[in-house]
Amino acid sequence: MEGGKESQREGPILLMEGITKIYPTGLVANSNVTFEVREGEIHALVGENGAGKTTLMKVLFGLEKHDAGNIFVKGEQVNITSPRQAIGHGIGMVHQHFMLAPSLTVAENIVLGQEPRKGIWFDQKKAAETCIDLGKKYGLEVDPYAKIADVPVGVKQRVEILKALLRGSEILVLDEPTAVLTPQETVELFAALKALKEGGHTIIFISHKLAEVKEISDRVTVMRSGRVVGTRNTEEISIRDLSNMMVGRDVELELPRPKMSAEDRREVRLLVKDLKYVRDNKDVLKDINLQVKSGEIVGIAGIEGNGQAELVEILTGLCECHEGTIQICGEDATEKKPGEIRELGLSHIPQDRMTFGVAAEASVAENLISTRYNKPPISNGFLLNLKAIFATCLDLINKFEIKANDPKQPVNTLSGGNIQKVVVAREFSTDPEVIIANQPTRGIDIGASESIHKYLVNATENGAAVLLISADLSEVMGLSNRLLVMYEGRIVAHFPDAEAVTEEELGLYMLGVKHQEPDEIVASLMGEAG
Amino acid sequence: MKTDKRFEILRTGVAIGVALLIGFIVTCLVSEAPLKAFGYFLRGPFTTTRRFAAFLEAAIPLTFTGLAISLVFSAGQFNLGAEGQFFIGAVAATAAGIYLDLPPVIHTLVCLLAGIAAGAVAGFIPGILKAKWNASELVSSLMLNYVFLKLGMYLVTYHMRDQSVGALVSLPLKETSLLTQFIPNTRIHTGVFILLITVLFCYYYLFRTSQGYEVRMTGQNIEFARYSGIPVLSVILSVQVLAGAIAGLGGAVEMLGIYKRFQWLASPGYGFDGVIVATLAKNNPALVPVTALFLAYLRVGADVMAIYSDVSAEMVAIIQAVIILLVTAEAFLSGYRRRMLLREVKQSASAS
Amino acid sequence: MQALLRAILSPSFAASILRVTTPILFAALGAVVADLSGVVNIALEGTMLFSAFTGVAVSAFTQSAWLGLLAAVGVGALVGLTLAYSHLKLGTDAVLAGIALNLLAAEGTVFLLYVVAGDKGVSSSLPSKVLPDWHIPVIKEIPVLGAILGKQNALTYMSLIAVVLVYLFLFKTSFGLRLRAVGENPDAADSVGISVHRVQFVALAISGALAGMGGAHLSMGYVSWFSRNMTSGRGFIALAAETLGYRHPVGVFLASLLFGFADALSNYMQSLRVPGEFVQMIPYLLTLVALTIYSGRQRKGRRSSK
Ligand SMILES: Nc1ncnc2c1ncn2[C@@H]1O[C@H](COP(=O)(O)OP(=O)(O)O)[C@@H](O)[C@H]1O
Numbered sequence A: 001m002e003g004g005k006e007s008q009r010e011g012p013i014l015l016m017e018g019i020t021k022i023y024p025t026g027l028v029a030n031s032n033v034t035f036e037v038r039e040g041e042i043h044a045l046v047g048e049n050g051a052g053k054t055t056l057m058k059v060l061f062g063l064e065k066h067d068a069g070n071i072f073v074k075g076e077q078v079n080i081t082s083p084r085q086a087i088g089h090g091i092g093m094v095h096q097h098f099m100l101a102p103s104l105t106v107a108e109n110i111v112l113g114q115e116p117r118k119g120i121w122f123d124q125k126k127a128a129e130t131c132i133d134l135g136k137k138y139g140l141e142v143d144p145y146a147k148i149a150d151v152p153v154g155v156k157q158r159v160e161i162l163k164a165l166l167r168g169s170e171i172l173v174l175d176e177p178t179a180v181l182t183p184q185e186t187v188e189l190f191a192a193l194k195a196l197k198e199g200g201h202t203i204i205f206i207s208h209k210l211a212e213v214k215e216i217s218d219r220v221t222v223m224r225s226g227r228v229v230g231t232r233n234t235e236e237i238s239i240r241d242l243s244n245m246m247v248g249r250d251v252e253l254e255l256p257r258p259k260m261s262a263e264d265r266r267e268v269r270l271l272v273k274d275l276k277y278v279r280d281n282k283d284v285l286k287d288i289n290l291q292v293k294s295g296e297i298v299g300i301a302g303i304e305g306n307g308q309a310e311l312v313e314i315l316t317g318l319c320e321c322h323e324g325t326i327q328i329c330g331e332d333a334t335e336k337k338p339g340e341i342r343e344l345g346l347s348h349i350p351q352d353r354m355t356f357g358v359a360a361e362a363s364v365a366e367n368l369i370s371t372r373y374n375k376p377p378i379s380n381g382f383l384l385n386l387k388a389i390f391a392t393c394l395d396l397i398n399k400f401e402i403k404a405n406d407p408k409q410p411v412n413t414l415s416g417g418n419i420q421k422v423v424v425a426r427e428f429s430t431d432p433e434v435i436i437a438n439q440p441t442r443g444i445d446i447g448a449s450e451s452i453h454k455y456l457v458n459a460t461e462n463g464a465a466v467l468l469i470s471a472d473l474s475e476v477m478g479l480s481n482r483l484l485v486m487y488e489g490r491i492v493a494h495f496p497d498a499e500a501v502t503e504e505e506l507g508l509y510m511l512g513v514k515h516q517e518p519d520e521i522v523a524s525l526m527g528e529a530g
Numbered sequence B: 001m002k003t004d005k006r007f008e009i010l011r012t013g014v015a016i017g018v019a020l021l022i023g024f025i026v027t028c029l030v031s032e033a034p035l036k037a038f039g040y041f042l043r044g045p046f047t048t049t050r051r052f053a054a055f056l057e058a059a060i061p062l063t064f065t066g067l068a069i070s071l072v073f074s075a076g077q078f079n080l081g082a083e084g085q086f087f088i089g090a091v092a093a094t095a096a097g098i099y100l101d102l103p104p105v106i107h108t109l110v111c112l113l114a115g116i117a118a119g120a121v122a123g124f125i126p127g128i129l130k131a132k133w134n135a136s137e138l139v140s141s142l143m144l145n146y147v148f149l150k151l152g153m154y155l156v157t158y159h160m161r162d163q164s165v166g167a168l169v170s171l172p173l174k175e176t177s178l179l180t181q182f183i184p185n186t187r188i189h190t191g192v193f194i195l196l197i198t199v200l201f202c203y204y205y206l207f208r209t210s211q212g213y214e215v216r217m218t219g220q221n222i223e224f225a226r227y228s229g230i231p232v233l234s235v236i237l238s239v240q241v242l243a244g245a246i247a248g249l250g251g252a253v254e255m256l257g258i259y260k261r262f263q264w265l266a267s268p269g270y271g272f273d274g275v276i277v278a279t280l281a282k283n284n285p286a287l288v289p290v291t292a293l294f295l296a297y298l299r300v301g302a303d304v305m306a307i308y309s310d311v312s313a314e315m316v317a318i319i320q321a322v323i324i325l326l327v328t329a330e331a332f333l334s335g336y337r338r339r340m341l342l343r344e345v346k347q348s349a350s351a352s
Numbered sequence C: 001m002q003a004l005l006r007a008i009l010s011p012s013f014a015a016s017i018l019r020v021t022t023p024i025l026f027a028a029l030g031a032v033v034a035d036l037s038g039v040v041n042i043a044l045e046g047t048m049l050f051s052a053f054t055g056v057a058v059s060a061f062t063q064s065a066w067l068g069l070l071a072a073v074g075v076g077a078l079v080g081l082t083l084a085y086s087h088l089k090l091g092t093d094a095v096l097a098g099i100a101l102n103l104l105a106a107e108g109t110v111f112l113l114y115v116v117a118g119d120k121g122v123s124s125s126l127p128s129k130v131l132p133d134w135h136i137p138v139i140k141e142i143p144v145l146g147a148i149l150g151k152q153n154a155l156t157y158m159s160l161i162a163v164v165l166v167y168l169f170l171f172k173t174s175f176g177l178r179l180r181a182v183g184e185n186p187d188a189a190d191s192v193g194i195s196v197h198r199v200q201f202v203a204l205a206i207s208g209a210l211a212g213m214g215g216a217h218l219s220m221g222y223v224s225w226f227s228r229n230m231t232s233g234r235g236f237i238a239l240a241a242e243t244l245g246y247r248h249p250v251g252v253f254l255a256s257l258l259f260g261f262a263d264a265l266s267n268y269m270q271s272l273r274v275p276g277e278f279v280q281m282i283p284y285l286l287t288l289v290a291l292t293i294y295s296g297r298q299r300k301g302r303r304s305s306k
C-alpha cells in the first residue's frame, strides 16, 4: 500500500481491504484479501480457476455480499450492495459469462437501464445514435440494430464494454475476456484496452493466460485459493515466477504420457466415419473421421466453439441429429441412446460438471452409482442393495481420494475438485473400453488435476481408448499420444506423434492459419489403421 | 446435514404456527365469538368418537392422492391430474360394483382393479403427451381433470343413474363389492390396510428400487439422468402411469369403503389436497400419511367449527395456503439457517 | 348438422365467440406479461375467481358496477403481488405458490361468499350490478360487422383495446424493454442496475390486474352473480392460449379466439340434444389437442435446428 507514493498523491483509485467472502455452501472463496489498483493502470488479476478472482470482482460490483472487509474508491469508503451502486461509483464490469438479452438488439442491450425516452416510449432511434457515437469515440464500432443472438462473440464483448462505458465507468473490470476470443479478436481487444487506458480509464484484467498478462498489464496481483499471494510490476517478473506464485510450486511441465508402444495399440475401439452435423444451415461438424485405439490417448486441440462440444454430444448419444457412422468396439453406435452407448463400454467426463456430471443436491453415493444402479451388486435388477451401495461408494471414495465425510452428504457441499473426482471415480471404475474426457480438469485445483491426469493415464495403460478434448494446450500436448486439431467443425490436422509437435505450430492450425490437406489427413489416419 | 434437517423441522413448525395465527385473525374478523369458534376448530376431532373417526377416515383419500403427487413431483413432473384420476377411479369402481356379479372378496378386488386401470389410463395421457410431444404436463393434466369430471358425470347420469331416486345418484353398489367397515360406529374400513400397503410400496419403490432411483435422479437433474444413461422419457411416462394408478385406487377405495352409491356432483377436491399433503411431506411417501392426517385434522376441525359457530369451514383454506407458501419458501427463515451454518463452520474450524 | 353449420356461420354466433373469449383473453394477456418477465403465473385461475367475487361484492355494496370493476382489478393486482412476494421474496417455487393461491381462491371465495351473502353456492341474494353493453354507432350500421361488433359488453371492447395496449407496453415502452430483458436474462438486467424483483413485481401486478378484468367479466359481464368455481379452468386455458400464441399479444388474441370458439360452440350445443357433459368437454379437449400439436412442432423445430 505504501508503494509508489510520489506518483499517486491521492493514493489508489480502488482499495479492497481484508475482504472475506463465504458462500452459503460454507466455501471460503476470499479470505482476508487486500487488493489495490492505481489510477490509469491496467492491473492484471491472475490465479488458477477457483482461486476466487471472480468472487472478489462480484463483491466489488455488488453482486455478492462480503462477510468482512472494506472497499475504498478514490480514498473514500463505499458501501456497495448492488450493481447500481457500483455503477454509481464509476465501476463497470464485463462478466465472464455475457450479461446480454439475446432477443434484444445491440442498441437495446447497451442502453438498457438508462433508455432514452420520448414520454413513456422507448426512443429506438436515439438509442441507436448513442451507440454509434459511443462506438466511434472509443473505436468499438457495432451495428446497433443487429440482434445479439446473431452477432459473434467478439461483438458481444464489445457490446459489454460499451455498456460499461456508457454508464461512465472509470474502473473497468474484464473477467477472463480473452477466454472466448479468437486471436484476431484478442488483438483488437488489446488495442481497444490500450486506447481506453490512454483516455484515462483504469482497467482490471482477469486472466490465467500469463503471456497475455505480460503483454497488456502494468502490474499484476496473484491469487491462490482465496488469498492474495502478492502484487508485482509486470515488467519485473518472469512468466515462470508468476506461474510459481499462482500454483505455489514449480508446475509439472512434463505430464505423464501413457507409455505403450505403437504395436500394443492395435484394436480400434472408437471409429467415426464421415460425421456431419448441420445446425441452422451452418455446418457445425463436417467430414469428421477419426479412430481411437486401445492403449492410446488421442487429443483434440482447438479453440473452444469449433465443434468439439457437439462432437462429444454426438459420440455419447446426447444429441441424435447427425449423418455418418460411429462404431464403438466394433459395434454400430450411430443411432444409439446414451444408456445403450454406455453398455458398449463408453465412459464420459462431461465438460459441464454441474449440468451433466452430477445431480447437485443428490448425495455423493447417489451420484457415484448413476451408471450402474441397475447392475449387480448395486441392484438385482429391481431392488437396490443398500449395503453394496455403501461399500462400493466407500471404496471409490478411498480409491479416488475424494474428500467427503459421508457418502450421504449432498455432492454440492464438496469443492469443485472433489465433485470432479466423484465424476471421474464413477466413470473410471466401470472398466471402460472407451473414455471421452471433455475438459476433465477445467476449473479445479492443481492437486485434483494431477490425480485426474494420473487416473486417465492408468486407465489408458490398462487398455482403454481415450479421446481427450481440452482447451488447455499443455494438457492435450502433454497427455496425448496422437493429436488432432479442430477448426470450424473440421479436423484440420493430424499429428501421429504428439511429442514432435510444438505449441507454436499447433497454434497456427488452431487459428486456421494453416491446415493439412483433407486427403493427407485421411491417409495418415488410415496409415495408423493399417 | 443435521443442521438442514433440524432447520426443516423448525421451518415447518413456524410455518404452521404463522398459518394458525393468520387463521385466528381471520376468525376474529368474521366471528362474533372468535375464541369459541377457534377453540372448536382446534379441538374438533377430539370432541366425539364419531368425529375422531371422521378425522381418520378423511386421511385415507388424502394419503392416496398425496402418494400419487409425491411420485410425480419426485420425478420433477408437475402433473396435477390426481384430481381427475381419483374421480374417474371412483366411477370405474362404481361401474364394476353395480354391474358385475362376483363372489365377495373377488368382486372387491375387481372393483379396485377397475379403479387402478382407469387412473392409470388417466395418468398415461399427460405422460405420453409429455414424453412424445413435450406438451406441458401441468396444463394437460389440468385440462384432463375437467375432461374426466365431465366424462364421469356423463357415465353416471346416462348409464348408472338410479331413476327411482329423485337426486342424481347411481344405482347401489352390490354388497359383494364393498369394503368392510370393521370398527363399530365408524366408517373406518378395510381400505386402511390397502392404504398401508400402498404407502410401503411407494416408499420402497422410490428409495429401494432401481426404478425409484431413476425417478428421483430424473427429478433432481434430468440432464444428468440422461447423461448417465437413464431412459428419462420412459421414466417420465411410467411414473405418471403409476401415480395415476394410485390415485385411481384411492378413488375406488373411497367409493367402496365409505359410500353405497356414487353421489358426487362435483370433484371432491382430493387431488389438489394431495398437492398440499405431498408438499408438506417433502415428497417422501413415508411422511405422506402423517401430513395427510394433519390436513384431515384441519378439515374435520373446520367442519366442527362450522357446526358450532358462525365461521364457515372454508376458513381452513387460508391456513392451508399460508402453510404451503411458507413451508416451500426457501428464503423463509433462511437468515436463521445461515447463522446456524456459520456457527457450524466456525465450530468445525475451531475443532480442526 | 346443417342447422349447426348455419348457426356457427351466423353473425350472432361470432358475437358470442367474442363474448366468451373476453375472460380468456384478459387472462392470457396477463400470462404473457408475467411470462415475459420470467415468472410463470399459474395463479391466474384463482386470481380471476377472487376478482369475480370482489366485483360482485363491491358492486352490490356500492351499487356501482364501475367501482366493482375497479375493486376486481385491484384485488387481481393484489393476488399478483402476493404471488410475487412469495416467489421473489420468500423463494417459494412459482408453480407451488400458484397452486396454493388457486386453492385459497377456490375455497376462500366460498368462505367470503358465506360471510357476505350467507350462501355457499351463488351470490343471488346480493343486488350486484352488471357492466353495461356499449353500442358503437358507426360500426353498428355495417351489415355483418355491426351484428358482431356493434354491441358488446364494455369489457369485451376493453379486452380488444388491451391487446393493443399490452403490445405497446411490452414492445414500445422502455419499461417493456426492461421487462423483456429481465425475463430473458435477469443477470443482464441486474448488472446494469435494473432491479429485477421490482420489474417482476410490477409485471405480476399487471398480470393479476388483467386477469382481474377477466374475472370481472365472468360475474359482471353477462351474468349478474358469482358462483363457486365459476372460472372452471379458464385461467388454465389462458396459459395454454399464451403458449399457443407464441407469447405475443396478437398471437394470444388469435389463440384465445380459438378457445372462445370452443366455448361458444359448447354453449350453443347445450341447446341441442347432445349430452351436456360431452359438449362441456370441448374447450378442454381442444386445448389439449392444440397444446400437443404446438409443443410437438416446437420440439421438432428444436431438434432439427439443434
Ligand atoms: N455461487 C457460488 N456458490 C458456492 N460456491 C461458489 C459460488 N461461486 C463460486 N464458488 C466457488 O468459489 C471458489 C472461487 O470461485 P471463483 O471466484 O469463480 O474463482 P475464479 O474466478 O478465480 O476461477 C470456487 O471454488 C467456486 O467453486
Ligand SMILES: [Mg+2]
Pocket (backbone or CB within 6 Å): A050, A053, A054, A055, A096, A175
Ligand atoms: Mg472466474
